[in-house]
Amino acid sequence: MLFWISTTLKVLVVVGFLAQVAALLLWVERKQSAMMQSRIGPNRATIKIGSLEIRAAGLVHSIADGIKMVWKADWEPTGGDHLLYRLAPIVAIVPALCLCAVLPFGPTVFIDHGRDLYDPAWATDAATLARSVPLQIANLDVGVLFIFAIAGAGVIGAALAGWSSDNKFSLMGGLRAASQMVSYEVAMGLSLVGAMMIYQTVRLDEMVTWQTQHVWGIFVQPVAFVLFVTAAIAETKRVPFDTPEGESELVAGYFTEYAGLKMAMFASGEFVEVCVSSALITTIFLGGWQFPFVQLTGLEFHYLGLNISWHWAHFVVVLVGFITFCLKCAFLIFMQLQVRWTLPRFRYDQIMKLGWRMLLPAALLNVLVTGTVLLFLNSGNG
Amino acid sequence: MPGKTKVLKKPTRTLADQSYLVEVVKGLGTTLKHFFQGTGQMVSGRVPNAVTDPLAEGISTLSYPEEKRAYSERWRGVHRLTHRDDGSPRCVACLCCSTACPAQCIYIKPGEYPEGDKRRGYERYPVEFVIDELRCIFCGFCVEACPCDAIRMDTGTHMTAFDVKSDFVYDKDKLMSMVSQHGTQKSENPRHEPGDSGHPGIDRLHGGH
Known part of the structure; x- marks a missing residue:
């Protein structure tokens, strides 16, 4: 019973959160780019209540955009495939939402022990485990593999949209999206092999546990981190990898023929992808929900001759973990937006070259080096 | 080599x-x-003032139309008709401006002052003075051509956008209501009314030619 209630709650909270993120990120992107380019940014949309004017530093623009999107004429191209045309935005956004199902956004909550100090025995006690809520919607054994499978499905939406629109710009955009995402899927997967070898697992919660006990993944797999971040940005199809919708050559690429809410689904799908990829990078390379030097019992700092042990109640640790996860994600989203407004778009052949000739060999080399080093370390221990 | x-x-x-x-x-x-x-x-809240300090480091957005930069003295804006001391137009309806206008956007209907007016015989006045601001190309030839400094383009304002085309046709009252960049409706150049000591006293009936 607790399982069903908690799972439903988690699904509602996470999906609801991601749905809001698109509107929020729209504002963040506009304001952040404005600050970067010495502009003020949007600040004109106003809600008037009597003499009170609410502008909320431009946040009202997101509401105004939403209202505008709803009232746009829902135009459809007369040619093309109508069923696929309507299906494509859904197929594009659902995988992005599904991805967050396996991401752990906090440590396991043991409901009966909220005020107690963490005891490792809880994790093995059947009675306590039955009254525990892991802060992760689905704790799958396949973990990372599920992510690759679902992220790969995202390309279908873009390809369908390009195909069903009956427009040559859309078709070219769909083709580009498909080939780009398939290419970077390869480098993305291979860049994680080294991390999986070190963590000895593909389960995401165990990856976080390993990083809490040892060291963050970015320190043992720095090359893989760079490769993965690059591939992840390419997967979101945003600048500098936005040739699928390059407006200077393809109008708007695969969603040229989409208007109103269908277009908004593609656009917000991109923001959800940014959010989810940030959460993924956090989980695999930045220690997930772990705040530096904080273990499940509280703050533990045993370096530089210092011996600090500051024990916290279980709920406090959970809360700190959850907030840390959100902050790390927010930082990565900020950096992704910063990259988007800093770098110019690659040419299409440059994207392909970068993917196949640089990222892929580098990822393979990373696997080789990691394997060799692990082999030496293990043989030394044995 | x-x-x-x-x-x-x-x-x-x-x-x-x-x-x-x-x-x-x-x-x-x-x-x-x-x-x-x-x-x-x-x-x-220390955003540099884009009006007074346009080259400052950092944010330089001008919140138009709440904030505006002043145009230079020579900038040609919407026309105005300058006033005399008694508030009547300086224009003497000589038609120099409408003749000089390459866009032919000025229409003037001249009229004679009534019998007994001291200006009668010396000069005429515009019964109607109409400028179609949509036809105007803002070349400033009318200002150059005017012998009386009666038409000027020193208002420092743009053409306002209206919904109806006829609103762009400015009549005499509207042109005379415009104010210069410095807030005056007159001109700095002196002008002598008939009977003043500085007036040459020559009129069309008693002129030398």
Whole structure:
């Protein structure tokens, strides 16, 4: 019973959160780019209540955009495939939402022990485990593999949209999206092999546990981190990898023929992808929900001759973990937006070259080096 | 053959350039610097005034139309008809401006002052003075042509946008209601009414030619 209630709650909270993120990120992107380019940014949309004017530093623009999107004429191209045309935005956004199902956004909550100090025995006690809520919607054994499978499905939406629109710009955009995402899927997967070898697992919660006990993944797999971040940005199809919708050559690429809410689904799908990829990078390379030097019992700092042990109640640790996860994600989203407004778009052949000739060999080399080093370390221990 | 040949060394791309990564980090550094500068100004409320200090570091957005930069003295804006001391137009309906106008956007209907007016015989006045501001090309020839400094383009304002085309046709009252950039409706140049000591006293009936 607790399982069903908690799972439903988690699904509602996470999906609801991601749905809001698109509107929020729209504002963040506009304001952040404005600050970067010495502009003020949007600040004109106003809600008037009597003499009170609410502008909320431009946040009202997101509401105004939403209202505008709803009232746009829902135009459809007369040619093309109508069923696929309507299906494509859904197929594009659902995988992005599904991805967050396996991401752990906090440590396991043991409901009966909220005020107690963490005891490792809880994790093995059947009675306590039955009254525990892991802060992760689905704790799958396949973990990372599920992510690759679902992220790969995202390309279908873009390809369908390009195909069903009956427009040559859309078709070219769909083709580009498909080939780009398939290419970077390869480098993305291979860049994680080294991390999986070190963590000895593909389960995401165990990856976080390993990083809490040892060291963050970015320190043992720095090359893989760079490769993965690059591939992840390419997967979101945003600048500098936005040739699928390059407006200077393809109008708007695969969603040229989409208007109103269908277009908004593609656009917000991109923001959800940014959010989810940030959460993924956090989980695999930045220690997930772990705040530096904080273990499940509280703050533990045993370096530089210092011996600090500051024990916290279980709920406090959970809360700190959850907030840390959100902050790390927010930082990565900020950096992704910063990259988007800093770098110019690659040419299409440059994207392909970068993917196949640089990222892929580098990822393979990373696997080789990691394997060799692990082999030496293990043989030394044995 | 001229003696010396200077061999230029071709620029080589270093490994750092080719990897692209170093330059990406440098670029991110630049944009981050600007981001924190802009955010700092925005949050602390110390945004430089774009009107008085347009070249200041940081945010330089002008919140038009609440904030406006003043145009230069010579900038040609919407026309105005200058006033005499008694508030009547300085225009004497000589038709110089409408003749000079390359866009033919000025229409003037001249009229004679009534019997007994001291200006009768000396000069005429415009019964109607109409400028179609949509036809106007803002060349300033009318201002150059005017012998009486009666038409000026020193209002410092743009043409306002209206919903109806006929609103763009400015009549005499509207043109006379316009104010110069310095707030006056008159002209700095002196003018002598008939009977003044500075007036030559020559009229059309008693002129030498």
